[in-house]
Amino acid sequence: MVDHLSRRSFLTGAAAAFLAPGAVSANAPERSLYPQARPDGLNGPERVIRSAGLRGDVAFAVADAQTGLGLEAFGGDSTLPPASVAKALTALYALDVLGVDHRFATRVLAAGPVEGGILKGDLILAGGGDPLLDTRHLAGLAARVKQAGIHEVQGAFKVYDGALPFVKSIDPGQPDHVGYSPAVSGIALNFNRVHFEWKRAGSGYAVSMDAPAGDYRPAVAMAKMQVARRSLPIYTYESGPRLDSWTVASGALGNGGARWLPVRLPGLYAGDVFQTLMRAHGIALSRVEVVRDLPQGTTELARHESEPMRDILRGMLKYSTNITAEMVGMSATAARAGIPASLEASAQEMNAWAVERFGMQSPAMVDHSGLGPASRLAPQDLVRALVAMHGDGTLRSLMKPFLMRDASGRVMTTHPIKVDAKTGTLNFVSGLGGYMTAADGTQLAFAIFTADLETRAKIPRAQRERPDGARSWNRRAKGLQQALIERWGALYGS
Known part of the structure; x- marks a missing residue:
């Protein structure tokens, strides 16, 4: 009726x-x-x-x-x-x-001179609004930075996400844990979702939070999960300045499983994963700093362009x-x-x-x-x-x-x-x-x-x-x- x-x-x-x-x-x-x-x-x-x-x-x-x-x-x-x-x-x-035919570009920029393979300035991962950027693409950028002759960064490591406004959740009325309402900014990795996986281990559970794509599965440090002895609520979430903190009810886990959870700090998430991928090439980066503005006079070291x-x-x-x-x-x-x-x-x-x-x-x-x-x-x-x-x-x-x-x-x-x-x-x-x-x-x-x-x-x-x-x-x-x-x-x- x-x-x-x-x-x-x-x-x-x-x-x-x-x-x-x-x-x-x-x-x-x-x-x-x-x-x-x-x-x-x-x-x-x-x-x-x-x-x-x-x-x-x-x-x-x-x-x-x-x-x-x-x-x-x-x-x-x-x-x-x-x-x-x-x-x-x-x-x-x-x-x-x-x-x-428009394509979005994600770039790695040098804010300072490069001398003998040493960047004497900041390294910037600059988001360009690409909604399909994933861990494989960041891995390609890290490899190209290495190919550009960089083996050391003396300055800060920054992630630029200011190409678009920051939105903490597309619809704040949605439950915290649904992956279809993540944060949005000028950089997004894996649709701004982190992969939560759990397996029974003895009397408890082993949990992981990572960013898988293709053959890559780097662990994520800016999102943490704790198993709580309860039945409900299934998930709780707290946002910190540098950390997405989750708990999950042990009564809902069974023997094992996985699901994607939304990311609320997309700049830190992309920076966290990029640090790991750069470390695999022997290049250590300092603590991630998210910025909304780009400095003048940078040099492009690597670029990834999206599909049309x-x-x-x-x-x-x-x-x-x-x-x-x-x-x-x-x-x-x-x-x-x-x-x-x-x-x-x-x-x-x-x-x-x-x-x-x-x-x-x-x-x-x-x-x-x-x-x-x-x-x-x-x-x-x-x-x-x-x-x-x-x-x-x-x-x-x-x-x-x-x-x-x-x-x-x-x-x-x-x-x-x-x-x-x-x-x-x-x-x-x-x-x-x-x-x-x-x-x-x-x-x-x-x-x-x-x-x-x-x-x-x-x-x-x-x-x-x-x-x-x-x-x-x-x-x-x-x-x-x-x-x-x-x-x-x-x-x-x-």
């Missing part, structure tokens, strides 16, 4: 009501294509929504992707949390401002990595308007860009990943952007296929409708936005947002990783998404 159905209405009037700016309908119908509500009963979309048995609010919009002609919409101009569907907007922002933006965004859309969205989004803002003061300020700049670029009416994002529940977006606004970018084809080529399923949940590989879209899931929030090709080749752009914000607001912070009822609610939301897609395929593509 959908709450507030009586307050929901279909968009009526001119069929071009949410055309993207500049879009042209060559064969506009003489009457509106929006279905008209009948006074004596429910119309098609209302029946589909009620059949889903979904508590909360529903809003959607669908348009002809080639002409921009609005075909059907529900929820008026309602704005709802887009969850990770927001990453589609962030991808467009990064592509428009930075370009498909198109590949970064393809991975972001496929795996829905929040930190990637935040870093590419803030990097786009930095290029467009200067380094933002905060994550929310960067999101506001993206909102302004969306209004200018696509004629959006009410974008209200508070981040670039959609993790923040305060973000709001109207389906019609997203459809405007999807229609405007359809002819280019770049965004759809980066999106992940949305697989249609039968009543038992099995993938239907021969389903005539093909969908490429971005999913979005928070507790009691689900979204889907992208493109579909109907059986006759008709291409549509759509966005579907659903949310039970009343139930979501009641979840205690400690239970937000897997709250009761969220999985079944999400299953119904996904069923509604498929039902709507199949409806549109039948109505407009057969």
Whole structure:
């Protein structure tokens, strides 16, 4: 049962009501294509929504992707949390401002002269906003510093993370231990996550905190874990000026296991690992110092360049990595308007860009990943952007296929409708936005947002990783998404 159905209405009037700016309908119908509500009963979309048995609010919009002609919409101009569907907007922002070939550079700099292999000054690991930097890349940088002839550093060891704002947690409302809400800054290593592993050892446990990638597995000193004799809470966290301090409940460990935990001090984390890798080449570095500014007159000793933006965004859309969205989004803002003061300020700049670029009416994002529940977006606004970018084809080529399923949940590989879209899931929030090709080749752009914000607001912070009822609610939301897609395929593509 959908709450507030009586307050929901279909968009009526001119069929071009949410055309993207500049879009042209060559064969506009003489009457509106929006279905008209009948006074004596429910119309098609209302029946589909009620059949889903979904508590909360529903809003959607669908348009002809080639002409921009609005075909059907529900929820008026309602704005709802887009969850990770927001990453589609962030991808467009990064592509428009930075370009498909943009690469991020992480550098090692010498702040002082090098004489006889001795750096008589500071060594600086300078982050450049690369969201995919991992331990293997730092190992390559350490090797290139050695190849540059350096065997001793007399000055300080600094890590520069000032290319982007420092954000302690993407969404502070998330539990401390979830790896999808780490800190963000101008440098990120292993998605700013540290690997915690435990094994039973006698009457207790042996634990490790390290930074594995490929063949490398350096131990991490800036994150510590202590096993506590308790059942709950499973994790506790305390932040110090130079240390992430964790405890874990012994009653939750079993015989052994591992998980990734978020890093809250990304500059220290990257510096800690780089120290270890440099030590393997016989180069000792002093205590890590994190700085927000770079000195003038440095010399580049080594450089690592990221994959091009198109590949970064393809991975972001496929795996829905929040930190990637935040870093590419803030990097786009930095290029467009200067380094933002905060994550929310960067999101506001993206909102302004969306209004200018696509004629959006009410974008209200508070981040670039959609993790923040305060973000709001109207389906019609997203459809405007999807229609405007359809002819280019770049965004759809980066999106992940949305697989249609039968009543038992099995993938239907021969389903005539093909969908490429971005999913979005928070507790009691689900979204889907992208493109579909109907059986006759008709291409549509759509966005579907659903949310039970009343139930979501009641979840205690400690239970937000897997709250009761969220999985079944999400299953119904996904069923509604498929039902709507199949409806549109039948109505407009057969």
